[in-house]
Amino acid sequence: MWSYLVRRFVQAIFILFIITMLCFVLTRLSSDPMAQYANKPGISAADKERIAQSLGLDKPMPVQYVRWLGLALQGDLGNSFFSKQPVLDMIKQRLPMTLVLMITAEIFIILVSLVLGLVAAVKQYSFVDNLITTLSFIGFSMPIFFIALGCIMLFAVKFKQWGLPYLPTGADIWNPKDPVEMIRHLVMPVFCLVAIQTAGYSRFLRTSILEVLGLDYVRTARAKGLTERVTLYKHAFRNAILPFVTIIGLDIPFLMGGALVTESVFTWPGMGRLFWEYAGRGDYPVVLGVLLLTSTGVVFFTIIVDLLYTVIDPRIRLS
Amino acid sequence: MADTSELVNSSSNVKSLKADEAKAPLTPSQLIWRRFRKHRMAVVGGIGAVILILFIIIGSIVYPETRANETDLKQRLAGPSSTHWFGTDSVGRDVFIRIIYGGQISLFIGLLAVAVSVSLGTLVGGVAAYYGGWVDSVMMRFTEAMLAIPSLFLLIVLAKFIGREVGQVVILGRTFSGSIGIVILVIGLTSWMYLARIVRANVLSIKELDYVSASRALGASDVRIFFKHLVPNTLGPIIVSSTLGLAGAILTEAYVSFLGLGVQQPTSTWGNMMQQAQSFLIRGAWWMWVFPSVFIVFIILCVNLLGDGLRDAFDPRSNRHL
Numbered sequence A: 001m002w003s004y005l006v007r008r009f010v011q012a013i014f015i016l017f018i019i020t021m022l023c024f025v026l027t028r029l030s031s032d033p034m035a036q037y038a039n040k041p042g043i044s045a046a047d048k049e050r051i052a053q054s055l056g057l058d059k060p061m062p063v064q065y066v067r068w069l070g071l072a073l074q075g076d077l078g079n080s081f082f083s084k085q086p087v088l089d090m091i092k093q094r095l096p097m098t099l100v101l102m103i104t105a106e107i108f109i110i111l112v113s114l115v116l117g118l119v120a121a122v123k124q125y126s127f128v129d130n131l132i133t134t135l136s137f138i139g140f141s142m143p144i145f146f147i148a149l150g151c152i153m154l155f156a157v158k159f160k161q162w163g164l165p166y167l168p169t170g171a172d173i174w175n176p177k178d179p180v181e182m183i184r185h186l187v188m189p190v191f192c193l194v195a196i197q198t199a200g201y202s203r204f205l206r207t208s209i210l211e212v213l214g215l216d217y218v219r220t221a222r223a224k225g226l227t228e229r230v231t232l233y234k235h236a237f238r239n240a241i242l243p244f245v246t247i248i249g250l251d252i253p254f255l256m257g258g259a260l261v262t263e264s265v266f267t268w269p270g271m272g273r274l275f276w277e278y279a280g281r282g283d284y285p286v287v288l289g290v291l292l293l294t295s296t297g298v299v300f301f302t303i304i305v306d307l308l309y310t311v312i313d314p315r316i317r318l319s
Numbered sequence B: 001m002a003d004t005s006e007l008v009n010s011s012s013n014v015k016s017l018k019a020d021e022a023k024a025p026l027t028p029s030q031l032i033w034r035r036f037r038k039h040r041m042a043v044v045g046g047i048g049a050v051i052l053i054l055f056i057i058i059g060s061i062v063y064p065e066t067r068a069n070e071t072d073l074k075q076r077l078a079g080p081s082s083t084h085w086f087g088t089d090s091v092g093r094d095v096f097i098r099i100i101y102g103g104q105i106s107l108f109i110g111l112l113a114v115a116v117s118v119s120l121g122t123l124v125g126g127v128a129a130y131y132g133g134w135v136d137s138v139m140m141r142f143t144e145a146m147l148a149i150p151s152l153f154l155l156i157v158l159a160k161f162i163g164r165e166v167g168q169v170v171i172l173g174r175t176f177s178g179s180i181g182i183v184i185l186v187i188g189l190t191s192w193m194y195l196a197r198i199v200r201a202n203v204l205s206i207k208e209l210d211y212v213s214a215s216r217a218l219g220a221s222d223v224r225i226f227f228k229h230l231v232p233n234t235l236g237p238i239i240v241s242s243t244l245g246l247a248g249a250i251l252t253e254a255y256v257s258f259l260g261l262g263v264q265q266p267t268s269t270w271g272n273m274m275q276q277a278q279s280f281l282i283r284g285a286w287w288m289w290v291f292p293s294v295f296i297v298f299i300i301l302c303v304n305l306l307g308d309g310l311r312d313a314f315d316p317r318s319n320r321h322l
Helices: A002-030 A045-054 A061-073 A087-122 A127-140 A144-161 A179-213 A216-223 A228-240 A242-257 A260-265 A271-281 A284-312 B002-008 B010-020 B028-038 B040-062 B095-131 B133-148 B151-162 B179-189 B193-206 B210-217 B222-230 B232-258 B270-281 B286-314
Strands: B168-171 B174-177
Touching: A002 A061, A002 A284, A002 B133, A002 B151, A061 A284, A087 A127, A087 A179, A087 A228, A087 A242, A087 A260, A087 A271, A087 A284, A127 A179, A127 B286, A144 A179, A144 A260, A144 B270, A144 B286, A179 A228, A179 A242, A179 A260, A216 A228, A228 A242, A242 A284, A260 A271, A260 B151, A271 A284, A271 B151, A284 B133, A284 B151, B028 B040, B028 B286, B040 B095, B040 B286, B095 B133, B095 B179, B095 B193, B095 B222, B095 B232, B095 B270, B095 B286, B133 B193, B151 B179, B151 B232, B179 B232, B193 B222, B193 B232, B210 B222, B222 B232, B232 B270, B232 B286, B270 B286
Parallel strands: none
Antiparallel strands: B168 B174
16 A cells, blocks of 8 residues: 555656656747847847846756756746746636636536436436437537537627626626625536536446446345335445546546636636636746646646545555 | 457457357457447437538539638628528628538548547557556656646647747648648647557557467567557557547637637638637627537537447447347
């Protein structure tokens, strides 16, 4: 057990090392932070050189990387080139908003897909099952902005025109401290995330419940004369959701990264939008900071999920 | 993944199946075809995809390419009518014809991106498994590193990285924006990881089998063993994941275009048509948005159904459809 843990941690650190290197090279080479000064009048070549020097851009790439990594390990992700704020502070500002959106969405995603998957599996090949399967297939094949733009069109623009109670598009200025405002702004992005994500999950659950229902121990339970209810919930369902737990566990760290497209469409001030805005400007400390934070989360959550899995499913042993 | 063990067992299962059936024995490919045919939705998906491809081919024959880029400022943002079936866009181009030519590009991007990702995935997974040891460790850690970065983030960073200089390219006498190549590369380079893991697991189990040892004893080179024995015996998962990957690639193209990193105008793709439509949606130009989206959803749906059917067909344990 301990040797397993140690091995996993060593691997994790190695993976993170590769990630930082990969991201550093990609972001550093793709964006020129000096480009913003290129066409500005009043900045001489000497000034530019001085700015580049103060940002540490004059050093060779490996030196820059080591310097960045060294500071990052001490919890200093550097300052944004644009806002001049420390990257960590910017992330701290955005992270709560992303978590509010993503955790709300995830709760609904889990609940809705559990219900849909269960209903579809229990009523296999019925009308309801076919409907759920068809809808989930369509949802699975759909880009999220398709639903997002449709929602804005209908619930924000048209409802307003028709004089019905409408939802805000997100482009307005609002106060996140006010819970009513918050909920009003949450409805549409959460709905879109749930609609898209549930599609894949409920299909997955349906398959895994059906698989378990065909197993011998379920037949034994039925043969013992247990009610269908007990068979289903006490015996089948518990085992069927095991693989689902893994999937959710692996999704959790991605929640920190936020939903880039959804956040952009609904102008939600979260991490995804932070990344998108600053990636466009070539502000690589911010981009790297977000990348580092999310991928560290992913790498360590993977280990935690694997460990938790042995608790939920005693048949699995770590080796 | 589950596919691996199943494929390894395929030979024994096929034998027992043959024994069960008193009729003429079926070859594995016949069995696959039978299972596929019984999968009604997959057949529907396949037919849908063929119809769509025919639509694009016939459409490109009927309408010359110049019509797709023909602007008519008097007809800006006109709704669907008998002259413009799907209406016109903000500079008066015919949406119907742009969908035909956009479809060409979208499918082209999808196919080539899948080709890139499948070759990379097979190569990385195969080489890692075949050589093992530190080669395996390094390659798999790299794969895991790529998987740990949220895919859209990786896509954006990579698009900015490759997309620094873009020119025009001429393919088959037609001029395309060089961004097509970038989009293909970006999608291909960010989607090979799952396949690499599947191929690795598969090759790991095959490479110890007797026929591989035999072939090595006969003096076959690594390259020959790789392409003659290991790859063909992993073809099932490769075919399945390239089909599902095609759907994914078309969807990713839409996302990339939506973020403005995709193929640039005037070359149309379904993705960039939707992106262009976004700002005119509020002004009521629903046709600019609905038609390309319907085509995207339709083709992805068809290809996904097809891939699902293929997965069942290639799974030797799934005899329920026989």
